[in-house]
């Protein structure tokens with residue numbers, strides 16, 4: 001263990017990789033949200049409810065596949081790089097968001113929805129004015145879970161040439177430099193905390209004040 | 213006018229129809245009260261009227277228009293709906309809950325504010341106190357009253373009220389019933405009202421519809437149903453004091469013998485001079501009550517004072533006499549099928 005090397009890892013090597021890591025995670029999370037949220041909404045609509053249950057079962061099973069396998073599976077098709085890494089991360093972070101979107105929307109009391117419809121709100125208004133505000137807390141907690149999960153999983157992106165903090169950690173493993181492993185882990189921890197805090201801030205804006 | 217025509221609803225996978233071949237008409241400005249045991253289909257009927265549920269068979273007409281051909285959203289905005297489970301929006305304040313439909317209809321902000329104040333006063337809640345509260349900060353009874361106010365907000369010509377006073381205590385319930393009947397005199401809305409409380413049904417209803425297992429078993433004016441229940445089932449629902457309930461419905465003025473038609477014998481001890489002198493003299497030895505009081509009150513006075521007749525007063529003047537016999541013959545006449 002040398003303090004010098006630890007500082008080098010933290011201050012010199014981590015910087016660009018941390019940015020890469022942030023980019024990986026933000027992009028993956030953004031895409032996952034853009035896919036999982038509409039899916040969650042769709043699967044809670046009356047017409048698609050049964051489909052939703054099946055999709056959920058599929059996604060749950062998908063979550064059991066080790067992240068390494070998910071990351072590696074695109075290798076034969078897309079080779080190495082940033083894009084396959086992000087794609088794998090997106091797949092991996094879909095589930096918590098989709099599941100919480102469905103749970104949140106499904107948890108809106110049916111009498112509240114019925115009252116809203118009975119008063120003459122159309123489907124659009126019922127969704128935006130009643131269902132969504134009431135389920136935002138649950139959906140946001142899904143997004144947070146997904147974010148923290150993805151920050152961790154993104155370490156593996158380095159294995160397929162996707163960059164990120166994995167580079168620092170795997171360098172440490174290759175060279176038998178525990179300082180690099182520790183430094184990488186610390187930075188990843190910090191990134192996870194930053195994401196969590198940022199999303200909590202977002203939550204304050206989104207969640208109706210009374211429900212917090 | 214609301215007209216239900218051989219209305220049926222069979223839910224998927226249900227053993228028996230929730231509503232079966234139900235036909236009835238509710239006149240413009242009337243309150244029709246649905247009574248019946250739990251699960252007999254009352255809520256289902258209401259929800260078919262605002263198209264939250266589509267009937268399996270049959271038709272519903274509102275003002276001669278078959279609602280199957282209307283836009284459900286526009287239809288619902290003309291129909292105030294008090295849902296059985298209250299269903300207030302937990303993320304909205306009391307004000308926002310009540311203001312919902314007026315906002316949808318683009319009322320001006322000022323008009324909405326005024327309307328909410330009026331409604332809160334009407335349901336006996338202090339606007340100052342509840343305005344900015346959230347439903348979670350209210351009691352069940354208060355929430356239920358907000359639900360009623362919300363349904364009344366945009367002054368819809370038709371109201372569907374599913375046990376609207378079920379969660380409030382008897383005193384407030386009584387107040388709300390009175391208040392509601394009072395404003396109904398002006399509003400003249402066409403109302404379908406569901407309740408489990410037969411007393412409430414008798415009090416509120418211009419008509420009562422008694423349901424059992426999805427079927428309409430009797431439909432008529434409260435007095436008619438009380439006097440002549442069509443089956444054991446109906447008699448059971450009415451309870452074993454249905455004659456007393458009947459006596460609560462009729463005012464003494466409808467049955468009294470007006471003073472000028474009283475024979476000497478009938479007016480008995482009421483000397484002309486004394487009668488003209490007003491209720492002071494009546495109080496000295498005779499019992500009296502006002503024209504607006506129910507027959508039950510007359511009966512109460514007679515029994516307590518061991519009399520067989522009472523004087524009926526309007527504004528301090530005796531205007532008629534009501535005897536025990538008048539009441540009993542009225543009842544037996546009704547039970548034989550006569551009318552008032």
Ligand SMILES: Nc1ncnc2c1ncn2[C@@H]1O[C@H](COP(=O)(O)OP(=O)(O)OP(=O)(O)O)[C@@H](O)[C@H]1O
Nearest residue numbers: 223224226230249250251252253254255256257296
């Ligand atoms: N959405 C539904 N799907 C299947 N069955 C239903 C549904 N809604 C109601 N039912 C059934 O239809 C019947 C009538 O229900 P409804 O809610 O109209 O009763 P109700 O008279 O309002 O009872 P209560 O006085 O308890 O409110 C019941 O047997 C109920 O189980």
Ligand SMILES: [Mg+2]
Nearest residue numbers: 254255296374
């Ligand atoms: Mg019901």
